[in-house]
Amino acid sequence: MNNKSIVLIEVIIIIVLLAIIALGIVTYVTESLRYNISNINQDRALYLAQAGIMRVIVDYSDDDAWSSQQNVNVEEGLYYHIGGGSADFILVDASDPKVSGKQINDIPIYNISSTDSITITDMVVSWSFGGNIKKVKLGGNWVWNGTLSSPASLNITDFTILAGQSFAGLSQQVWEFSRNIPLGFSLTVTFIFSDNSSRKVILAQSQKAGNNEFSIKATGEVRSGNKVEARRTIVATYDTGNDKITSWEETQNHIMP
Known part of the structure; x- marks a missing residue:
């Protein structure tokens, strides 16, 4: 080469x-x-x-x-x-809830959509003081009654809130239990809707006011x-x-x- x-x-x-x-x-x-x-x-x-x-x-x-x-x-x-x-x-105003014996109330709820209604079909309620949940009222009507311990999964009567509608009366939302609600209690509710979305709301945390x-x-x-x-x-x-x-x-x- x-x-x-x-x-x-x-x-x-x-x-x-x-x-x-x-x-x-x-x-x-x-x-x-x-x-x-x-x-x-x-x-x-x-x-x-x-x-x-x-x-x-x-x-x-x-x-x-x-x-x-x-x-x-x-x-x-x-x-x-x-x-x-x-x-x-859903806007739940738990900034100043009231306790009366076995009930907690004065918790306004609002549908802050300007166009669409929302429907609550179920809820899960958890609390810190034993006993059972007995009744739930939404919008002035009882939507569930029974006897369940915490955490309680409740299949409520469907509750629809129209666009822009609110329920802010003292006793329009009530959670009633089998025993008096004590000092220092905690209470949480998860709202479940017809579209399967859910929202967890603290109604009270160690006696302090919850979410708003x-x-x-x-x-x-x-x-x-x-x-x-x-x-x-x-x-x-x-x-x-x-x-x-x-x-x-x-x-x-x-x-x-």
């Missing part, structure tokens, strides 16, 4: 090596860009979900009500959805055409008495329009 052939082979080898190196660099840069773009889109989706949460708070602050909305377009390719189900629209808040769910989406590039969802609770967000967490249970 002459020197020219050897040189040619060496040149070819060098070219191949350079091509491999160049391909590796291009691949690395491309994947890095994709990773960075993906991260940027994830951040955008989170910011959009946060925007949805704040939109609900502003609407409620202005009108004492809000409504589910889907595909709210912030700008091209950027969307959010708000409202995760009936549970997001509602939950908010918002999903942010980044889209490219019909393709969703990123989707993130936040669930928050907002205290209407203090005008503060009291909890904030991310969930994989997205609002799907």
